[in-house]
Amino acid sequence: MKDMKPAGRMWHLYKMGGITPAITSMFNAQSAQQMAFIRSIMKEQRKNSLYDIPLDTVELVVFDLETTGFSPYNGDEIISFGAVSVNGDSIMEEQTFYSLVNPKRVIPEEIVHLTGITNEMVGDAPDLLYGLRNFLEFVQQKVLVAHGSGHDKHFLNSALWKTSKINLSHRILDTMMVTKWLNPKLKSYDLDSMLDLYGVEVTTRHHALEDALMTAKLWSKLLIEIHSREIHNLGDLYTHLSYQQ
Template structure:
């Protein structure tokens, strides 16, 4: 199995190069209690009011996607993989994080066919706490973005509570909701449909990192279309989405 990608640049390059503070470095290699404390610290204080005034063209975001063992976290389904790409304003930076994740439940055959993640791959993957810790460290205090974010946000919040007794504190934007608000006449919702509508190539679907990259492409286009509507800042976007 390929080693999980730790990104290329930013946090992980600094970590490998010795540029991370001793406190954070020690926590990354520390026993479980300190790992939990580190993850909990990254869930706090992420909704600073000043973020609302940042133009979308300058907003630092992390576009992410999760693959899961099913759609029902309340019936025991769990995260199988994390995929994330950093976007600075309208620039997709190329800094990525991807990791498989070892679930406590089995991987159904239909999920194997959909994602290509086999039970053997899942069994050899990092623990939920380890993958979650690395994901949270990578996204840091960025605004999170996902397509159809309710599913991903719910699984992420459940995973955080299960491992650290903390809740997700980050702002989360939904490209599906934004697209539907921009173009209400298009009665579509899936990532595939919106990629086609925006003339973006559909590459490898149902792979957390590849889906995150394609969603980042949607977000990049949306920033320009939102600007044409007079939606400049994050606060403007919230106001735009709240209008009936």
């Protein structure tokens, strides 16, 4: 950003993203730029209508988060982002994103054991604002896909509100809901069970990028069954999944 007097800089940032980054810019101009970018991504996403896009060509980002616990509204934080781009059923394994995040709190021992992410590993990692900004730069306006998306959506919404006072506006497809629709009589729909059912090789569980890659492979197999039900665009799929609510 070119050199401006404080009032001029604040007005410029207000036009970019709103009053929250503008106020913050008086204290930290670099953080305000990250907030403005996040808000602009959400604003552009609300303009998009993707329902008529064929499932064969829809651009997706399959993602996963690792966190310090299960409650973002009671102090738990994101400790890593993992994501991979998918076009239709084609997994773009050369287009991946992975980042640790410094949660600014101690990672519980059971989470260290589960994820392999230690307090030392996140010590020099980006903080939440920068990690979230980089993740959204990778995602852009693509549809998000996750398995059991409720957990991830809560943490993303909490992070967006905490950093930028905005809510998630991306559409999300949940592979757990898809498997419930396709296989309504199963006893369990957790990721391990679905990877086993659909013959997806398990690499490293509870690593955000590896879980995202395995979920992407699960999605590509689910898409074959979705097409067999004569569902060929995103809108029709959402309509059928809405019956599972």
